[in-house]
Amino acid sequence: MKVLFAGTAFARLKEKVLPSFGHLDVRIARDEELLDALPWAEVLVTGPREIDADLLREGRSLRLIQEWGTGVEGIDLEACTKLGIKVCNVPSRGTGNAESVSEIVLLLMLLLARRYPRAQENLLRIGRVHAPQGMALWKKKACIVGLGNLGHCIAERLLCLGMEVVGINRTLRPEFESWGLSSVHRLNDLKKAVKGAHFLILALPLNEDTLNLVDRGVLRALGPGGFLVNVARGGLVRRADLEAALDAEEIAGVGLDVFWEEPPDPEDPLFRRSNVAAMPHLGGVTDAGVEGVALFIRNNLDRFAKGEPVLSEVRAVSAAEGGNS
Numbered sequence: 412m413k414v415l416f417a418g419t420a421f422a423r424l425k426e427k428v429l430p431s432f433g434h435l436d437v438r439i440a441r442d443e444e445l446l447d448a449l450p451w452a453e454v455l456v457t458g459p460r461e462i463d464a465d466l467l468r469e470g471r472s473l474r475l476i477q478e479w480g481t482g483v484e485g486i487d488l489e490a491c492t493k494l495g496i497k498v499c500n501v502p503s504r505g506t507g508n509a510e511s512v513s514e515i516v517l518l519l520m521l522l523l524a525r526r527y528p529r530a531q532e533n534l535l536r537i538g539r540v541h542a543p544q545g546m547a548l549w550k551k552k553a554c555i556v557g558l559g560n561l562g563h564c565i566a567e568r569l570l571c572l573g574m575e576v577v578g579i580n581r582t583l584r585p586e587f588e589s590w591g592l593s594s595v596h597r598l599n600d601l602k603k604a605v606k607g608a609h610f611l612i613l614a615l616p617l618n619e620d621t622l623n624l625v626d627r628g629v630l631r632a633l634g635p636g637g638f639l640v641n642v643a644r645g646g647l648v649r650r651a652d653l654e655a656a657l658d659a660e661e662i663a664g665v666g667l668d669v670f671w672e673e674p675p676d677p678e679d680p681l682f683r684r685s686n687v688a689a690m691p692h693l694g695g696v697t698d699a700g701v702e703g704v705a706l707f708i709r710n711n712l713d714r715f716a717k718g719e720p721v722l723s724e725v726r727a728v729s730a731a732e733g734g735n736s
Contacts, residue, residue, distance in 0.1 A: 413436045413452050414712065415437075415454065416438070416457075417440050417448075417457040417458075417460070418441070422441055432705075438452075452472060453472050454473075455473060456477045463487050464487055474495070475496065475498075475712075475721070476491065476497070477712065478725075480503075480508065480695065484617050486725075488727035492726070497721060498726075499723050502723055503559075503695075505703075507703030507704065508695040508703065509561040511696070512561055512694035512700075513561065514568075516568075516612060516614075516694075518690070520640060521548070522688040524545055525545035529542075549573040552593075552607060553577070554611050555579065555614055556615055558590075558595070561642075562614040565612060576592050576593060579596050579604050580615075601624070601632075605632050605637070606632050606634070609638065610638050610639075610640055611629075611639050613640065613643045615643055616644070617644035623647070626649045627652040627655060630656040635660055638662065639662060641666070642668045642669060665687050666689070668690045670692070675691075711723070
């Protein structure tokens, strides 16, 4: 079976990833090589990217697209269905992905709460100790938007820190009652649920319903004592409204591991703000995350090669429901 890993990132991970797929006919195509390599492939393994009908037509032998992660919002699922191409993603919980991303949430929260830029200035430039005063996470309130696999992992870790955790989800499910959440609200009650929160954490998929979900109204409801943390998708937040809210000091700050365009511009003035903490979309890029995702995909490709039902298949009819990164 001919498997094409699409993306320059796979070239960087070559020594860590490819040994798991040594029993298959594997190639890596850098971003600029994809169009030339695609006609060869029966299986395309890819990270987040736009895969439209025009690109799919270049994959004349393509039978399966396997996402390296959870987000399939860039894939034209209806076109895949018409062409008989299956699409699968990777469940985030239990593969090391959600577990790793939830740790980035903690890192961003701590950087913001402990005022890391000012602390570094005191340490390295001024020579001052015991300052600045930060905010403890203990007994603070966090709202998690999106109670899928990632949201569950985040909730577990915040509860262990002694935080009050509020859940926000499109639908209400019985299992939420056993998670230890103080309350659970529907997504259309976001403004009401976020009032009084110290952190608003985004862990939901990006689709037509959630694009620009966090606007000026939501940020004002969060208030000047609250931080926004986004580890899901950049498009969940209306950027102009975020910048305006920061300028007007309507929120305390923001932590980002995802962006509106990736890679982001290194000169983006947003990164120069002292109340912005940012990471280069590396939430799931850990030893556990890479190994766990590779293992799941290897097993799924083996199932596909044997004619067995694939796991975590995504269909066009369910695309709007989404899943969490």
